[in-house]
Amino acid sequence: MTFREAIRKAMSDEMSADRNVILFGEDVGVYGGCFKVTEGLWKEHPDQVIDTPVSEEGFTGMAVGAAMMGLRPIIEIMYADFYTLIFDPIVNHAAKTHFMSGGQFCCPITVRLPEGSGTGHGAQHTQSPEALFMNGTGLKIVAPSNPSDAYHLLRASIRDNNPVLFFEHKLLYPMDGEISPEPVELGKAKVIGNGLDVTIIAYSHAVSTALETAELLHGMGINATVVDLRTLNPLDKETIFKQVRKTGRAVLIQDPNGIGGIEAQVCASICQDRETFSSLKCQVLQFSGKDTPIPFSKDLERLTIPQADKIAIEIGKLF
């Protein structure tokens, strides 16, 4: 099943389980969604798929209010770049509802945000804005790297009683994979491999880069463990610390630019944990996108994103 189909199936299964699960978004009905993620969903669940006007702030705010009453809305924002339009309902309202009401109201809303570059859409259709939500206290943030995690994490997100931002990297949509029968909880990272030389920490599309890097390193006689964060908030610090202590070398990879980013937070956490920090044999390496808007030109677009060959060379210098 592809990543795209896994997301559709997760929504469909949750819609079957609970009629309060309703999808709102632009062109999510008959059109099937901008990236064809919701294709055919309206046929299976005609009462639970609602096409909206081009009105992101309005329909997201509306869904936040409805969630406070007991609805479990899923919002599809056509491109994650349009996050600017939902900042107010999500950050000022959904995220703070439970706290500011002294626990009277919950806001179980899931916002799906197709993100990432590599598609040639220019700087306003290719951003990965997850970091901007990281300190909007009260949100959970999820960014899966493969179909099975996408399926289980989306189901867990819809069932969670808090607002969850679910980032889907557009390049992952065609990725094929088996759906594991084991559910996945929010807040748990995944460990891939058991190399004792270096720990590579990544999430979303950058996990593919991390795995490619690990393969290149293997050819160089360096064995890597890859940690897929899966949930960015709350961060699974326990797993990060354990895996970094194991190798004493931490390499962080993310697609978006680095300033104030997710991996910067991972780096800070590593430095603040005495045992993990003491286990380090060298500096922490971080590979992020360039601090530039995403260029349109295909070659230039590729340049802004960390590439496995270059990362492997830099890691090689640590030994």
Add this chain to the structure above:
Amino acid sequence: MIDKNLSIDALRIMLNSRFFEEKTEELFKAGLIHGTTHLANGQEASQAGLCMALDDGDWIVPTHRCHGFTLCKGSWPVAMFAEMFGSRQGLAKGLGGSMHMPDKENCNLGSSAVVGSGVPLATGIAFYKKFESLGSASFAKSTTQNPKELPPVPVKNLSVAIFGDGASSRGSVHESMNLASIWKLPVLFYCENNRYGMSAPSDKMISVDKVSERASAYNMPGKVVDGNDFEAVYEAVREASAYIKAGNGPYLLEVMTYRFKGHSKSDRRLYRTSDEEQQWLLRDPIILFEQKMIENGYATKEEIDRIEQECRKGIDLQAETALKESFDKLTEDEVLNLVYATREDRS
């Protein structure tokens, strides 16, 4: 005139609102309350008129000037004072303050302190009310039809999106009106026009004479009433509510009123004249209502004086009780545990 019992209730509620604001101001001046506050003295007829005209189960999302709405919707003044003292007994356990007094039991979602952002939330409540009323019938299917051809679906309850003249310029308000109209959601858009958005006069900031004129752009009825006349507000809300609950969709009601005090406690009111303020004080909604009651033989001056004394005493007592308990704050752990809802929490 409305009947005698209703008018006595209305008088009590308006007096409680006024005395609540006066007490709040006194407590702020005495340094007993932290932060800021937005007083609604002069807007009592708008706030009581709206809330008293609603039915059980109707929801409100007030503005940041929320004390009157909260009190009129049924919350206990003691819990509202406690909220402003920041104590555990407050409506939001002391985490909200003057601008955030949600009260689920009384169908009050609490205000947004972002002007105009409560309006989409109220629209969402209306969505849920319609969704509930439809039962297993389809909501989504109806979205493929031309909204103008949708058959009316009667609903049991509505939600009120309360906003001021200032908020009427927010995109979120306009987007909500469009959404509510295409899906015929049971929302009462209630514009409490008190003439100023902080210091900005509404006639300089709004492109039409009346906010209610915006209604035609969203294919819904729009009406203006005198917000200092309790009965006018009450009757207008009853009429709007009947229209909405018959399944006809949203309605925009604008009530014209005036805030006697500044925007917040730091406001020196340099943007308006004292002449203007004096003119409006002559139209004090409570005095106007008392005069009407006397003219109608519903109460004598002495009876009204007695009601005033009782109300003032009641508010003072509740403030005192809240003050006595104000030492009781949430612990740090309790605060941290309220950031996220747990698996067991339900709205």
